[in-house]
Amino acid sequence: MSKVAIVGTGQTKFSKNDEDVEKLLFESASNCIKSVNNCDSSDIEGVLVSTNNNSKYLGAILSETMDIQPKISHSIEHLCSSGTNAIISAYAHISSGLSDIMLVSGAESVTNPGQVLEWDKSRGNLEHPIYWGSMLTKAHKRKFQTTDEELAIVSAKNHKQAMDNPFAYSNEPRTISEVMNSKQITDDLRILDCSRSCSGSSSILLASEEKAKIFSDQPIWITGIGQKTTSASFTKNILDRIESTRISAEFAYKMAKIEPKNIDVAEVHDAFSVCELMAISELGIVTGDKSGDFVRNLFNTENRMINPRGGLIGAGHPLGATGISQTIEITNQLQGKSNKRQISNAKIGLIQNMSAAGTSSSIMVLEN
Amino acid sequence: MCYKKTDWKKSKNLGKIIEFSKKESKYFGLIEIEEGIRVLGDISSTSMPKIDQLVRMSVTFDSKPHYSFIVENN
Numbered sequence: 537m538s539k540v541a542i543v544g545t546g547q548t549k550f551s552k553n554d555e556d557v558e559k560l561l562f563e564s565a566s567n568c569i570k571s572v573n574n575c576d577s578s579d580i581e582g583v584l585v586s587t588n589n590n591s592k593y594l595g596a597i598l599s600e601t602m603d604i605q606p607k608i609s610h611s612i613e614h615l616c617s618s619g620t621n622a623i624i625s626a627y628a629h630i631s632s633g634l635s636d637i638m639l640v641s642g643a644e645s646v647t648n649p650g651q652v653l654e655w656d657k658s659r660g661n662l663e664h665p666i667y668w669g670s671m672l673t674k675a676h677k678r679k680f681q682t683t684d685e686e687l688a689i690v691s692a693k694n695h696k697q698a699m700d701n702p703f704a705y706s707n708e709p710r711t712i713s714e715v716m717n718s719k720q721i722t723d724d725l726r727i728l729d730c731s732r733s734c735s736g737s738s739s740i741l742l743a744s745e746e747k748a749k750i751f752s753d754q755p756i757w758i759t760g761i762g763q764k765t766t767s768a769s770f771t772k773n774i775l776d777r778i779e780s781t782r783i784s785a786e787f788a789y790k791m792a793k794i795e796p797k798n799i800d801v802a803e804v805h806d807a808f809s810v811c812e813l814m815a816i817s818e819l820g821i822v823t824g825d826k827s828g829d830f831v832r833n834l835f836n837t838e839n840r841m842i843n844p845r846g847g848l849i850g851a852g853h854p855l856g857a858t859g860i861s862q863t864i865e866i867t868n869q870l871q872g873k874s875n876k877r878q879i880s881n882a883k884i885g886l887i888q889n890m891s892a893a894g895t896s897s898s899i900m901v902l903e904n
Numbered sequence: 905m906c907y908k909k910t911d912w913k914k915s916k917n918l919g920k921i922i923e924f925s926k927k928e929s930k931y932f933g934l935i936e937i938e939e940g941i942r943v944l945g946d947i948s949s950t951s952m953p954k955i956d957q958l959v960r961m962s963v964t965f966d967s968k969p970h971y972s973f974i975v976e977n978n
Contacts, residue, residue: 656940662944722932
């Protein structure tokens with residue numbers, strides 16, 4: 537089996553504008569190919585598109601617009617973790633020897649209704665994610681005495697970190713007080729505790745060990761992968777846990793031969809503020825009852841270890857692009873190319889991307 | 905929808921509150937109606953609901969089910 541590296545990246549700015557997903561895909565894929573040394577469209581053997589958009593045949597459409605005639609092209613949909621699922625599929629193609637070079641592009645338009653899992657009738661008419669977000673938040677408060685201020689710090693931190701992310705949908709800072717006094721959605725959620733759907737696209741180029749050094753002076757290796765789906769319906773969840781993340785992380789750490797303490801930088805799936813607190817606990821970075829203190833300390837010391845690009849809350853959440861955008865940030869961190877967002881001496885990074893209230897998670901460990 | 909062997913039985917329409925919150929003036933929450941079967945629905949209560957409190961369920965249906973619960977001994 538071949539090792540697999542990320543050798544190129546490209547993004548569009550995330551925005552609230554309604555945009556054609558085909559156009560978005562083309563833009564980020566073009567930016568990605570331009571970032572790579574000596575890469576021609578004829579080199580690319582696979583094109584995977586990650587999206588929840590209803591458009592058909594996007595793998596082939598993107599291939600045609602990019603003048604690529606790949607061996608492999610198809611779309612992958614898995615709600616909010618479509619992006620990492622697409623990357624892991626590409627990894628499997630390369631690792632198995634089916635291809636040497638794969639383009640993975642994710643995109644979403646702000647008007648895409650992909651947030652609501654209509655199949656899950658156990659949600660009744662309370663389908664919108666704010667309801668499961670409220671249940672998780674309330675349960676976390678109940679178990680760990682998490683305060684509204686601790687939740688607001690997650691949002692304030694990620695908005696602040698997004699100010700230095702040129703691709704974020706908003707570069708506007710938010711104070712803790714502004715978050716706590718923002719529009720109340722439910723008793724347990726303020727609007728600034730919530731990530732926002734937006735339009736945007738992100739692309740990466742993956743290569744086999746044999747080809748990686750041709751295309752990049754700084755290939756970033758995918759050394760650990762873990763995935764788990766515990767259910768489709770959220771109502772089966774233990775509300776103060778994300779079991780799928782915990783289980784996925786165990787697999788990823790084992791594959792990468794690392795422990796949580798080895799993680800230098802991580803992008804985690806802060807669909808709501810509470811999700812960041814839960815994620816860092818399930819990843820073993822901190823224990824559950826200390827997650828609020830941990831994030832408070834990060835904020836007070838301006839330590840960008842968690843969600844340096846601003847996370848979903850700060851950067852925006854175009855579902856199909858999010859996992860790829862998280863991966864691009866960690867790639868840039870490990871290459872020392874994150875400018876004002878840079879963590880010093882980052883060697884090992886992690887991406888945690890999840891779907892449908894944490895009923896499924898994908899974790900990747902990257903190393904330079 | 906279940907693709908394994910299924911048994912049908914009449915629900916007792918009773919459940920217990922697993923967790924709850926409030927939107928505007930209405931409570932809503934996650935209710936366990938049978939072991940392992942949980943649904944999200946509105947909760948009617950004259951006072952703040954409590955975890956493990958017993959509730960009685962009614963269900964209406966338009967394009968999707970609408971679960972409503974009333975706290976027992978309200």
